[in-house]
Amino acid sequence: EDQVTQSPEALRLQEGESSSLNCSYTVSGLRGLFWYRQDPGKGPEFLFTLYSAGEEKEKERLKATLTKKESFLHITAPKPEDSATYLCAVQGETSGSRLTFGEGTQLTVNP
């Protein structure tokens, strides 16, 4: 069974204070690891796909990296508008198109 654990559960940062979110996973043959962003009262929004260890993806102030056991979402010089819950999900070789999501990290960036 695919499993995803995210840490920390919640993170408060000051504007401009860089940090990282962690996603640890257990999967039988990783087909892909995905990051989503969810704003309060809305559905998740797709951010990144990572397929293999060593891969990196960037979008504005966000950079996602992947190792064989975990992924990091690095946030550089965050702004208040980066406040959201960030969800990590995995797709295993035996999962078909099923994604298994972690419980998310709630990020708050204070001005």
Place this chain on the structure above:
Amino acid sequence: DAGVIQSPRHEVTEMGQEVTLRCKPISGHDYLFWYRQTMMRGLELLIYFNNNVPIDDSGMPEDRFSAKMPNASFSTLKIQPSEPRDSAVYFCASSLSRRPYEQYFGPGTRLTVT
């Protein structure tokens, strides 16, 4: 372009009543997913369809839940009879077959069963 449309946005019902949630996926998308989100269990996949055919319903909690996709532009999730533990936000998402993981979520239906 309109995104995924869900209705109703909020539903309050009494235990034992039938509840029907509706979803219109993005035009041209051939995957449709139903998720449930709670504080305790996070975001869970209930069922997904490919080209209107149910592919994986292993996440459907029990026989009280059923889902249909009669055509490419409409799907329903039905709970009969509803129970208080069904209270959650239910999301519908759709995607293209060449990137099924890049899912576009609707705004969700907040269901409260009293």
